[in-house]
Each structure stands twice: as C-alpha cells, then as structure tokens.
Amino acid sequence: MRIVFLDRDGVINQEKNYLYKIEDFIFIDGVFDACRQFQELGFKIIIVTNQSGIARGYYNADDFDKLNIWVLAQFKQQGVDILDVFYCPHTPEDDCECRKPKPGMLLSAQKKHNIAMQNSWMIGDKENDISAANKAGIKNTILVRSGHKINEKKSKAQFILNSISQSKTIIL
Template sequence: MFMKLVILDRDGVINLDSDAYIKSLEEWIPIPSSIDAIARLSKAGWTVAVATNQSGLARGYYDLSTLETMHVRLRELVAEQGGDVGLIVHCPHGPDDGCDCRKPRPGMLLRIAEHYGVDLAGIWFVGDSSGDLEAAQAVDCQPVLVKTGKGERTLAKALPAGTLVFDDLAAVAAHLLQ
C-alpha cells in the first residue's frame, strides 16, 4: 500500500527562521501559507511529518517543554483549518555531538519511515538548507528546496541532483495536490 507521506523541515519551511534560534513560543512565528498548505495536504489524505534539528536544546537556549509548546501550537493552528500534523521528530544534539539524527545525517527520516512502516524512496522531504537536501539524498527521498527561510542562500550553492525548487510550502502543496 502506498502511503501519501511528505516530510517537512520546520524552521524556515513552516515558521520563520532566525539565526538567533527560535527560543520561545513568542519567537515561533508561523508562515500563514505554510499552515494552510499543511492543512490542505492533510485534508487530501497526505500524512505530513516533521523532522527538525533543534540544537538550541543542547545549547541550553530553551528546554524540551518549550519545544513541545511550539509543536502543540503548530498542531492547533493546522487543526483549526481542519488538518492534522503527523509525527514530529527532533534532534536535540549540537553539531559536534556525533549523533546519527542531526541533519544532514538521515536518522530522523529513518525514524519517520520506521514509525509509518514505509520505504523512503521517492518520498518528498521539503527543506530550506543544504543539510535538509543532503539528508533527503542519503535515504533516497526526493529533495525539495523552498525559497523561504535559508532557501535563497541555499539556492546559491550546488544542489543535489534532481532537487526540486519551489517558492514556498504553499507552492509545494499546490503541486502535490494537482
């Protein structure tokens, strides 16, 4: 059975990104068209999962309960539009911790695949950074770059072969729902 699954990075794709980290619910500012896009995908039978690096946890900028508050808010906003957010996984480690989950390593994507019992080949992973695209490529996901967040900066670099580029998550959703 084919599951309609799309995996999203969080910061810069679903919400505004900040080089100073998103440290509180107040700083977690959703991109309105992204909330709408997730709800539209969900209502059309897509499962929308999220894989997000959160090294701010390791750095002590915020705690797990604060991160959970942001994800509860994300779920509430999507639910208000009749949609649902699937599994949200995060990497709590810093860049030098040597974990297997921090993108560009594919650990979080593998956890999502295991959770849903799916093969990742061809599954779209939507991100705004080179690390997102490399993680997608490592597990044969379809790398998808959005120009929001760090997307424009990432676009200036070499992209993995076959990377699809869209203006934002709303454009990705429109394409998938065609």
C-alpha cells in the first residue's frame, strides 16, 4: 500500500496554535483537489499530527476527536477517504516515541496498514515532519510554506512548495 501522509495544521488547514474548535478550522485552498488526485493515482491518505495542546491542558482528547470527526466528514463530502489519523497528545518534554520528529506515528501506521514506505510521501510544514518521514524510511517529502516559517537552505525536504495544492505537479 502506498500512502500520502499529511501533517494537519499548516498543510490541511490554516495554522492556528492549539486548534480544536470547528469554527476556527479553515481548510487550505486546493487541499481537496490534491487529495482527490492522490487517490486517483492509487494512494491512500493518512493524517499524522502532533497535538500537544492535549497534554498542555488547552483541550482534551474528546475535543480533538470531535474536531477530527468533523474534518473527516468534510473530506468525505469532497470525495476524499482518509484511511486513518494518528496523533501525538504529548509535549516535547515528554520525550515520547510518537511526537514528530520521531517516527513513531508513521511506524505505527506502517505496521497497522502494511505500508510500502519507500513508495509513500510525506507532506508537512515543519522540518520535524520531514525528519520523522526520513527516519521511517520515507524519502519522498514535500515541505509547504503554508504553515510555519521554514529554513529552506537547511531543509532535508525533497521539494519545497507554497502549499499542498502545488503537490499535484510533484506527486504524479
């Protein structure tokens, strides 16, 4: 199975720290078109997202689940099936294995879904996304400028684009 792994905040939706409310969620232009193209090419889509707001007490797992159910329904209405969502509720200080830049979420997805990592892609908005992908055996990586500020000269991403909408010209 080939996967396009997507970070959430800054890739799927406009970056907003500790986002957990439906009314604050704004999709990035072109995300649905890009995801439909990935599906047409035979890729499945998995979201992998750090959600330290849970451990920090800004919101809880139920708040995340409520938003996640809504997000998945929006994708479904647009003809996009999201295979799975993996999230890390920990802070960087927790030193867990799931928080990107560690590859835990990606490796859990690989084990659960029998994923061919060498034929898969990661689209993120932070170098941590790219590092996690590389550690998990994913070399096909895209860093987008639609989220956090990035240091393009030091990036290990294979491609750097303005947003996920441009990935349709890369993932063919």
